[in-house]
Amino acid sequence: MAENDGQLIDRKSHIQNLKLQKVLIGIGGGIAAYKVCEVVSALAKSGVEVRVILTDAACEFITPLTLATLSRHPAYTDKDFWQPTHGRPLHIELGEWADVFAIAPLTANTLAKLAYGFADNLLTNTVLASTCPILLAPAMNTDMWEQVAVQRNWQQVLTDKRYHSVGPDAGILACDRIGSGRMAEPSQILPHIQSLLQTNGKRDLVGKQVLISAGGTREHLDPVRFIGNPSTGKMGLAVAQAALHRGASVTLVRAPATWSTPMGVRDIPVTSAAEMREAMLQCFPNADLIIMSAAVADVKPANYAAEKLPKKLLPTSLPLSSVTDIVAELGKLKQPHQLLIGFAAQTGDIVTPALEKLHSKKLDVIVANPIDKSDSGFGSDNNQAIFINAQGRQLEIARCSKLEMAHRLFDFVQTGG
Template identity: 75%
Template sequence: MFQNKRVLIAIGGGIAAYKICEVVSTLFKIGVEIKVILTNSAQKFITPLTLATLSRHPAYTDENFWQSTHFRPLHIDLGEWADLIVIAPLTANTLAKLAYGMADNLLTNTVLASTCPVLLAPAMNTDMWEQQVVQRNWEQLLTDNRFHGMCTGSGLLACDRVGAGRMAEPPEIITYVQSLLHTTGKRDLLGKRVLISAGGTREYLDPVRFIGNPSTGKMGLALAQAALHRGASVTLVHAPASWDVPLGVQAIPVVSADQMRASMVEYLPSADIIVMSAAVADVKPREYSQHKLPKKSLPQALPLEPVPDIVGELARLKQSHQQLIGFAAQTGDIVTPALEKLHSKNLDAIIANPIDEPDSGFGSDHNRAIFLDQQGQRIEIPPCSKLEMAHRIFDFLENK
């Protein structure tokens, strides 16, 4: 997916610069060609030699600004070379320059000499980040569709302040880079509200025992990331999971099918696209014990009752302008039961994916599937990462 993709990483002066080593190393390992620019301030925190070693290319500084390559200015060559520019950490100083179109170093000149998407990962002290002038510059810069801004995190900063301004972590930056390389920066979901369910619900018999399934929610997480990176406002209703919800996504944690149903119905009216990727339990114990049952007291035959049909209820409640997409995780023949669910539940589309194939299904970082819709489309999605599958799903929906 990333062969022949070219990313230029521009590093500003801040302690978060050390985190970019992981970004450069990981992107190189997945096949992305990387070049790096460091500002003079960035070199106080990390050396060009380190980045050159990780990227397998020279790391450029302002000393190279007037260096010509094939008799062309370096900033022109770099700007035309890049499929994507990542500026991380983005300092208040560089932000102000970009907001006003200033170009007084290699980084800012290269941005002005390019036309590709630019991903911004700001990092600064909380008081600096919250200054009215900084927020004004940030909002002004993001009015240009070239620029994609990452939310800052909150926590203990290097200045010992606890608050907003922490740079997004390397895995989040890497995922956003992958998304932008797929979409080439388009925001086809801008102004849309996307509601996603994720993970496997748990139906408890007592405080320690439950009926569940192996779903980790990774597919729902990837859908949330993809929708966010394409400009959507995203609400993620998720069962217990071991991953962190991406910055910028509204998270609604739930446990049981009843709780998931209540949240999905609550947020349904404001959604434009609803993706039901959660693995909801089919049944639950008829009775719940407030205290752990002794092993000898466990029933030989466990009385069960069905849980709510969430996707069926959403289909009955949805409006004509809304799109409802379901998932069907199956073994063996995945198409026949998926088509039956598509029509019986009156879904707009369904994703049939095998859980008995290598490196796909529950718990895997990869998946494969067949996209089916009410118009009779049948599109196979070959083995790929779950993030790529999420983007392919939104690609299909865009073309419907």
């Protein structure tokens, strides 16, 4: 486990099920190059084949030996590019080899070369010799990033559907400036690479508004005690990442969670079922796809104490009142152009109760997932499920990462099951 921005991130959770796939990493000349070591290491440890290209400027910040050790394969520089070979040219071999090409950090200089199709080093020649999706992670000083020429180049590059972007973020930069230009963290780059490997870069949700609920709501008895459930919201996070990576505009209504909402996602934090209901109803009219992955409370304490109750005053029995069924309410409001997807976390027989929920709440698709299986369900980085649509088609999904499951759910929905 590695710590980042105050949260613990299991790197392996981002890179499940990527074995036998090939990722090419291009590293530009910037101080953020050190962060890429974590990306390379995590991918290689998972069994993904990794190759690394360093520009001459990148070699001033990090050595080829470091990347070769982390990737379990020699790292390439311009010295390799200009050496005679006994086979095919190196940039052709690498370009055809890669399933996904990530460039991080992307410097202003390399960005300009990409914008105008220049090819004067191994990295840029390999870009032109490749046809796979390319993920760009810019990193530079705020004033550099905000230059008209840099922004023009950035927008021009993104008109090419091959290019996908992550970041830049805002924060404290290496120059002590506080502003935009900070390279995305490995915790953002890794899931985007996984998405590109899963989808081959397709953007089938461009123009769609996706509304997602995530996490477990809390129904308070007093300011410090509540009725809750074990949901961590990881499945909802994965759905948000998958939708974002496929081009959607994403709104995430999330109950308390330890993770950070991805850049580019509209974040609406809530605590109780009532707050979630209010947020969902407000956002619902503009949504095309609504995915209710949250574990919403069914009941709440009938009485709430505004101040912490002394232990001696805690009730020996707790009167409860019902909570509005958000999914059922949205099902009644759903318009013909909208698709409503629900989740049913169950033990034992997961299909029968899921079918009942699917029809009674007017859902288009339901995800029935077991919570009594090892390494699956609440709190796990993995999940397994049976997708069921309103026409009765079922698709069983074996245990996989939650991000992979999210992509397979969108595939199921997009193809009509």
